[in-house]
Amino acid sequence: MSQGNTAVTDPEIHAVACPVREVIDRVGGKWSVQIILAVMRGPVRFTALERRIDGISRRMLTLTLRNLERDGLVVRTVYPTVPPRVDYRATDLARELHDPLEGLAEWARRNRGSIAAARAAYDAGSGSSAIAS
Secondary structure, rough: OOOOOOOOOOOHHHHHHHHHHHHHHHHHHOOOHHHHHHHHOOOOEEEHHHHHOOOOOHHHHHHHHHHHHHHOEEEEEEOOOOOOOOEEEEHHHHHEEEEEEHHHHHHOOOOOOHHHHHHHHHHHOOOOOOOOO
């Protein structure tokens, strides 16, 4: 017997799942976590963010900041100076994310060696690895 279509069809569940997935995708994006953690320290200028986040292009920084601003996680302030000064700061909504994101970052730092070893074992052809306790 075939499993057939296993997609969620309950409209209530679908209405809740899509926004949750969308928010997690945004917050968990490649650059979003680093940007959010960087703006937690206080107002920061674009060039300072660019220096703090290794490997990000100006375009990707701009796009990610716009999306985070749109989602209410970052506030962009333009000062009427010549040349214009722009800085970014975290909102209360982003501050609420600080502890979970910092915990995730700490977990990644603590376990990167184990993950690298598991990848090496997998890539070496074993196809599986033992999970260390």
